[in-house]
Amino acid sequence: MAITNSLKYNWHVKLTGQPFLAWQRRQAERHPKVSSRWRSDILSPPLKIGARTKELISRHYLEGRYASGHRPVAWVTSGGPVEILQALGFYILYPENHGALCGVRGAVVELSGVAESAGYSTDICSYARTDIGSVLSGKTPVGRLPKPDILLACTNICQTVLHWYRVLARHFQVPLILIDTPFVYSKLTEHSLQYVIKQLENSIPVAEQVAGCKLNYNRLKEIIKLSKDATELWQEIINRGRHRPAPISVFDQFIHMAPVVEMRGKKATVDFYAALLKELDENIAKGIGAVRNERKRLLWDNLPIWYRLRYFAEYLGEHGICVVASTYTNAWGELAPMMNVEKPLESIARTYISPILNQGTKYKLDTMQRMVKEFQLDGVILHSDRSCKPYSIGQIDQRNRLIQEFGIPALLLEADHDDPRAYAEEQVASRLASFVEMLDN
Numbered sequence: 001m002a003i004t005n006s007l008k009y010n011w012h013v014k015l016t017g018q019p020f021l022a023w024q025r026r027q028a029e030r031h032p033k034v035s036s037r038w039r040s041d042i043l044s045p046p047l048k049i050g051a052r053t054k055e056l057i058s059r060h061y062l063e064g065r066y067a068s069g070h071r072p073v074a075w076v077t078s079g080g081p082v083e084i085l086q087a088l089g090f091y092i093l094y095p096e097n098h099g100a101l102c103g104v105r106g107a108v109v110e111l112s113g114v115a116e117s118a119g120y121s122t123d124i125c126s127y128a129r130t131d132i133g134s135v136l137s138g139k140t141p142v143g144r145l146p147k148p149d150i151l152l153a154c155t156n157i158c159q160t161v162l163h164w165y166r167v168l169a170r171h172f173q174v175p176l177i178l179i180d181t182p183f184v185y186s187k188l189t190e191h192s193l194q195y196v197i198k199q200l201e202n203s204i205p206v207a208e209q210v211a212g213c214k215l216n217y218n219r220l221k222e223i224i225k226l227s228k229d230a231t232e233l234w235q236e237i238i239n240r241g242r243h244r245p246a247p248i249s250v251f252d253q254f255i256h257m258a259p260v261v262e263m264r265g266k267k268a269t270v271d272f273y274a275a276l277l278k279e280l281d282e283n284i285a286k287g288i289g290a291v292r293n294e295r296k297r298l299l300w301d302n303l304p305i306w307y308r309l310r311y312f313a314e315y316l317g318e319h320g321i322c323v324v325a326s327t328y329t330n331a332w333g334e335l336a337p338m339m340n341v342e343k344p345l346e347s348i349a350r351t352y353i354s355p356i357l358n359q360g361t362k363y364k365l366d367t368m369q370r371m372v373k374e375f376q377l378d379g380v381i382l383h384s385d386r387s388c389k390p391y392s393i394g395q396i397d398q399r400n401r402l403i404q405e406f407g408i409p410a411l412l413l414e415a416d417h418d419d420p421r422a423y424a425e426e427q428v429a430s431r432l433a434s435f436v437e438m439l440d441n
């Protein structure tokens with residue numbers, strides 16, 4: 001069985017799939033086509049790196065399609081400490097990224113509906129509903145997802161994942177590694193750090209047993225180094241948004257952040273971000289901005305609204321507004337300095353305790369205030385995400401503080417990152433129109 005699966009994997013992935021995707025990417029690079037729907041009058045042409053982004057993501061899901069029986073498979077929460085599993089050779093799937101892809105491809109209502117018919121409330125995060133619906137129905141826009149051999153959930157983003165992954169563990173009858181990260185109210189304590197290190201240590205024999213091999217610490221160090229390099233490059237990319245005009249908008253960042261979320265610890269990801277940074281620097285040198293006539297610059301708080309990325313980019317672009325910074329994309333870069341090859345487990349613990357969602361609302365406000373200054377912003381859009389309660393809590397106070405202390409307009413926009421049924425088209429359009437007017441006054 002294992003030999004048949006390996007033959008299938010090598011044929012479909014290595015011998016045919018990957019070369020085909022590389023050929024497709026080269027064609028797209030040689031003869032770049034801009035869709036007739038692209039608003040070239042207000043937005044600069046799409047970044048050339050887009051062809052590589054598509055190739056990387058397609059490769060990732062292609063590998064997943066044929067991974068079962070060939071290599072161990074882990075399903076992991078987006079903020080999960082993935083480096084140990086990577087060093088053990090697991091194929092890693094991030095259901096939240098798959099959920100985002102379902103959002104972009106318009107598959108959420110159907111998949112979420114399957115979960116809701118099975119009794120899951122619409123109050124549960126739409127990523128969880130989409131994933132559970134996909135598991136129950138076997139449907140996915142990427143063809144097929146590999147079944148997990150192990151699950152890893154880390155509570156550093158929310159408590160939803162704890163219950164969601166318990167559902168998955170029951171369904172697939174596989175071990176669940178749970179990493180519980182104490183909330184950081186003001187400062188990370190030594191006790192919290194040791195508590196997480198201990199859990200990481202305890203998780204290793206479980207993962208080794210499923211992988212069928214021992215953890216090689218030298219390999220772990222290599223993976224940490226690659227993770228660090230990729231996240232550092234990502235942070236530099238985000239910081240290029242400080243230039244006027246900004247060479248990349250957050251709507252581009254939302255798309256190009258996929259590799260740093262789901263392919264950390266890989267050389268291909270480091271190369272990808274080095275190439276993206278190079279392209280941005282070339283565009284900066286030529287004075288090319290993401291929005292052709294950039295007049296105003298904004299911050300985006302919270303997750304994107306996956307099914308309306310184009311609408312926001314175009315509507316705002318039409319008014320010379322570029323959203324140049326986001327607390328969400330920043331969250332994937334700001335922890336890079338904490339990774340330390342010389343202290344693998346300690347630095348993994350330190351890094352994964354510290355995401356923005358595992359720190360107090362003051363930390364988020366401080367981050368936004370810092371970004372308003374550093375990116376010279378004219379306003380803020382706070383997406384109040386019906387699904388993501390931990391990200392949305394405190395936003396009314398944060399908006400008020402931004403208005404009072406910086407004298408800049410801040411808009412609270414209610415929606416859901418993945419579920420279009422929680423999106424009121426006309427209400428959003430009219431609130432956005434008033435906000436744009438305010439920015440000009």
Ligand code: SF4
Nearest residue numbers: 125157158160387388
């Ligand atoms: S509630 Fe928020 S952090 Fe948790 S899974 Fe959903 S989107 Fe992610």
